[in-house]
Amino acid sequence: MQKVTEQQIAAMAPNAAAASNGKKISVKGGFVRLECSADDTFYLGECTGSGKSNYITTVDFIEPDTPVCRCSCPSRQFPCKHGLGLLYEIAAGKTFGTCEIPEDILKKRAKKAGKKEGEEAAPLTEEEAAKKKAAAAKSSKAARAKKLKKQLEGLDLAEKLMRDLMRAGLGTMGGAALKTYEQLSKQLGDYYLPGPQRLLNGLILEIAAFQKDGNESHYDSATAVLEKFWTLVRKSKQYLSDKLERGDEAPDDNELYEELGGVWKLSELEALGKTLSNAELMQLSFWCVYDEARKEFIDAGAWADLADGTIYVTYNYRPIKALKYVKQEDSVFGVAQIASAACYPGQGNLRVRWNSTQFRDIAPEDIRALRGMAASSLAAETKNVKNILKNALADPVYIRLVSFSEIGRIGDSFVLKNATGETVALGDAPGIEPSADRLSLLPDERLLKDQVLLGAFYYDVAERRLKLQPLSILTEDKVIRLLY
Numbered sequence: 088m089q090k091v092t093e094q095q096i097a098a099m100a101p102n103a104a105a106a107s108n109g110k111k112i113s114v115k116g117g118f119v120r121l122e123c124s125a126d127d128t129f130y131l132g133e134c135t136g137s138g139k140s141n142y143i144t145t146v147d148f149i150e151p152d153t154p155v156c157r158c159s160c161p162s163r164q165f166p167c168k169h170g171l172g173l174l175y176e177i178a179a180g181k182t183f184g185t186c187e188i189p190e191d192i193l194k195k196r197a198k199k200a201g202k203k204e205g206e207e208a209a210p211l212t213e214e215e216a217a218k219k220k221a222a223a224a225k226s227s228k229a230a231r232a233k234k235l236k237k238q239l240e241g242l243d244l245a246e247k248l249m250r251d252l253m254r255a256g257l258g259t260m261g262g263a264a265l266k267t268y269e270q271l272s273k274q275l276g277d278y279y280l281p282g283p284q285r286l287l288n289g290l291i292l293e294i295a296a297f298q299k300d301g302n303e304s305h306y307d308s309a310t311a312v313l314e315k316f317w318t319l320v321r322k323s324k325q326y327l328s329d330k331l332e333r334g335d336e337a338p339d340d341n342e343l344y345e346e347l348g349g350v351w352k353l354s355e356l357e358a359l360g361k362t363l364s365n366a367e368l369m370q371l372s373f374w375c376v377y378d379e380a381r382k383e384f385i386d387a388g389a390w391a392d393l394a395d396g397t398i399y400v401t402y403n404y405r406p407i408k409a410l411k412y413v414k415q416e417d418s419v420f421g422v423a424q425i426a427s428a429a430c431y432p433g434q435g436n437l438r439v440r441w442n443s444t445q446f447r448d449i450a451p452e453d454i455r456a457l458r459g460m461a462a463s464s465l466a467a468e469t470k471n472v473k474n475i476l477k478n479a480l481a482d483p484v485y486i487r488l489v490s491f492s493e494i495g496r497i498g499d500s501f502v503l504k505n506a507t508g509e510t511v512a513l514g515d516a517p518g519i520e521p522s523a524d525r526l527s528l529l530p531d532e533r534l535l536k537d538q539v540l541l542g543a544f545y546y547d548v549a550e551r552r553l554k555l556q557p558l559s560i561l562t563e564d565k566v567i568r569l570l571y
Contacts (some may be wrong), residue, residue: 109171152443231336241278281348396460
């Protein structure tokens with residue numbers, strides 16, 4: 088019988104409600120017939136429902152890491168609650184009878200494998216394959232070169248915009264001038280520059296917010312955005328010019344590729360050697376925010392590598408215009424066992440992505456191992472964080488595991504102190520859900536003494552100092568999430 092965990096089922100579910108409803112179907116005995124194929128790759132269940140006829144639900148394990156659920160119910164969710172319910176039946180070790188694999192499933196498998204009615208397509212000769220590959224490569228190279236030249240034109244426009252703005256001052260962006268900058272933002276999109284376009288949108292939003300409430304903090308934020316915009320434009324012009332001069336139009340491991348708006352394919356990252364192999368990652372925190380400049384929801388997760396305590400991040404971008412097509416991610420309460428993951432270029436907490444994984448339950452020794460990898464010196468961490476955050480193109484936060492002897496209040500704010508008496512103020516970083524005040528809601532004061540904190544270091548522009556946002560607390564045998 089296939090091995091399926093509740094953690095895997097929760098990861099496959101389109102939302103928490105669907106997973107919960109699927110489990111209820113299983114627990115309440117909603118399936119009146121359970122069968123599986125002799126080769127253990129196909130499972131079928133007949134489930135009672137609200138319709139006149141029972142629903143026929145199947146799970147195809149021809150690719151064990153990515154099972155496919157199908158159901159005769161009218162639900163638009165995928166997998167539906169009946170498919171999830173059948174997975175819960177498998178996870179529970181229910182008894183299944185034996186059945187044949189239906190013809191339509193075999194055809195679907197053949198089609199997915201690039202076959203037609205079970206027969207191999209006529210193969211190309213070596214000469215035909217070589218010509219086809221060469222033609223595709225030539226066409227792709229020409230298209231990439233054309234795009235780079237167009238991007239350079241757009242960067243020239245952005246540079247002129249920035250120079251004029253810095254001469255005139257941010258105050259000149261207000262009023263009717265905002266309309267002009269909005270038009271310029273749209274033009275950057277025409278030049279294949281979604282990265283700079285988002286930054287300009289962010290700048291416009293901060294100035295518009297200042298006009299509305301007069302809060303000086305918007306000017307501080309606008310200045311930070313302007314600095315990143317200028318750095319990106321200046322470095323990108325040199326980067327693209329060098330690539331065109333070398334005749335090297337392909338994506339490389341320079342972080343500017345993604346900052347300009349490039350979208351990585353897993354195969355491209357793997358070809359560059361940006362991989363993480365045979366890793367066990369444990370999610371310690373999860374949050375969801377809306378980025379107005381991007382017009383996207385962002386589901387973010389912080390994952391600790393059980394081998395060395397390195398913190399990686401995952402991002403799932405859900406554009407407003409495509410919400411019904413992009414599944415929202417959810418918290419993962421388990422250890423992901425990953426054969427191969429792709430790492431994105433950059434500094435700080437590297438973003439990782441993978442196609443398939445197996446999950447296991449968290450063991451107490453996993454948490455104890457991570458506690459032993461936490462940073463003990465705030466001075467050393469602060470120095471490391473400052474070196475990372477001073478790069479204008481780096482993420483504005485750096486997440487680390489930090490040991491502490493006590494977390495307490497000074498005035499209205501929480502402060503973390505380590506065993507040697509070093510301290511750091513706690514707060515809420517931009518771009519992450521607030522969590523600092525949740526420390527006051529913890530049911531046991533012992534959680535604030537002699538533990539390990541997963542925290543996000545960031546620079547507080549208003550107070551002009553480094554702070555730490557609390558994300559989770561690791562005790563000897565538990566992970567207490569402040570964001571989940």
